[in-house]
Amino acid sequence: xxxxxxxxxxxxxxxxxxxxxxxxxxxxxxxxxxxxxxxxxxxxxxxxxxxxxxxxxxxxxxxxxxxxxxxxxxxxxxxxxxxxxxxxxxxxxxxxxxxxxxxxxxxxxxxxx
Amino acid sequence: xxxxxxxxxxxxxxxxxxxxxxxxxxxxxxxxxxxxxxxxxxxxxxxxxxxxxxxxxxxxxxxxxxxxxxxxxxxxxxxxxxxxxxxxxxxxxxxxxxxxxxxxxxxxxxxxxxx
Numbered sequence: 001x002x003x004x005x006x007x008x009x010x011x012x013x014x015x016x017x018x019x020x021x022x023x024x025x026x027x028x029x030x031x032x033x034x035x036x037x038x039x040x041x042x043x044x045x046x047x048x049x050x051x052x053x054x055x056x057x058x059x060x061x062x063x064x065x066x067x068x069x070x071x072x073x074x075x076x077x078x079x080x081x082x083x084x085x086x087x088x089x090x091x092x093x094x095x096x097x098x099x100x101x102x103x104x105x106x107x108x109x110x111x112x113x
Numbered sequence: 114x115x116x117x118x119x120x121x122x123x124x125x126x127x128x129x130x131x132x133x134x135x136x137x138x139x140x141x142x143x144x145x146x147x148x149x150x151x152x153x154x155x156x157x158x159x160x161x162x163x164x165x166x167x168x169x170x171x172x173x174x175x176x177x178x179x180x181x182x183x184x185x186x187x188x189x190x191x192x193x194x195x196x197x198x199x200x201x202x203x204x205x206x207x208x209x210x211x212x213x214x215x216x217x218x219x220x221x222x223x224x225x226x227x228x
Contacts, residue, residue, distance in 0.1 A: 004156075031213045043202070043218045050213050091156055095214040099145050099164050099206070102214060104156035 002026040006092050006105035014113050018080040021108045023092030024073055032075045033102060034060075034067055035091040043091075049075065082112045115140045119203050119219035126193055126226050134188040134222050136177075136203035144205040146170075146179050146186040147216070151200045160188075160201070193226045200224070 005024040013019060025032050033048040047057035052069040060067065064083070069075045079086055089109050093102040120135040138146070145164045149157040161170030166181035175190045186203060203219040 033215070042220050045215070048213070048215060055213065056215070093157075097214055100214065101147055101149075101159040101162055102216060104149075104158070106154075106156045 002103075004092055004094050004103050004105035006090075006108050008108055009106065010109045010111075012111045012113065013082060015083055016081045017112075018078065019082050019086075019110060019112075021077045021090050021092075021110070023075040023077075023094075023105060025075065025092070025094030026103055027073075029094035029096055029103070030072075031095045031097075032069060033093040033095070034075070034077050035093065037089045037091060037107070038087075046077070046090075082110075084112045086110065087112050115144070115205060115207065115217040117203050117205055117217050117219040119201075119222050122221070123223035123225060126224070128195055128226055128228050129192045130226075132188070132190040132193045132197075132224070134201055134203075134224070136186045136188065136219060138184050138186065138203075138205050138217075140184075140205055140207070140217075142207070143181075144207060146177070147204045147206065148175070148177055148186070148188050149202040149204060149218075151202065151221075153199075157202060193224075195226045195228055198224055198226045 007022045034046040036044045046060045047067040066078045089107045091107045093104045095102040116139045147162045148160040150160045151157045161172040163170040163179035169178045177188045200221045202221045204216045
């Protein structure tokens with residue numbers, strides 16, 4: 001089965017460090033979503049792309065977060081500088097249109113000390 | 114804007130009990146509706162979906178019917194197993210042409226099934 005691949009699986013780093021999370025969407029999927037999951041806030045949509053173009057990043061703190069799609073097989077989410085409140089599980093998902101489900105990766109578990 | 118409301122959890126059941134997790138939604142137009150399941154340490158997986166009114170989605174013994182008149186998409190299973198213990202999310206997808214599958218999620222319901 002085709003899968004969304006996220007790396008790294010786990011990341012522990014100190015406050016102030018840059019964090020880069022990567023996502024390989026399913027081949028042929030032209031929409032990519034980034035989510036953050038915490039116990040307090042649940043699932044939050046951070047940003048999403050259609051055909052590599054950003055459509056909405058209103059869920060993302062602009063001063064420290066950035067999301068890009070350098071090519072159709074790679075999406076990145078960067079945090080610089082990182083803060084303890086960024087500790088969460090970050091999920092990437094890919095899809096095609098509104099009638100079809102999104103497919104999720106297994107997430108990056110981020111801990112900022 | 115769109116919203117999804119799920120019943121408060123957590124839900125604790127004995128094996129072979131009947132399960133219902135309520136989900137209601139607010140949306141304009143005719144959204145597609147989904148149930149996702151998340152097992153510990155994993156991402157969300159699609160459980161079932163329905164794309165129009167009166168459609169019934171089903172998978173692995175779970176069912177949900179798209180009820181436009183009550184704006185609901187309740188999840189049911191006749192006999193739960195310990196392996197069904199997970200977090201369940203109800204979600205809707207805008208039918209509008211510019212949303213491209215953007216999902217609105219409920220808050221999730223934790224299900225624990227005891228032997």
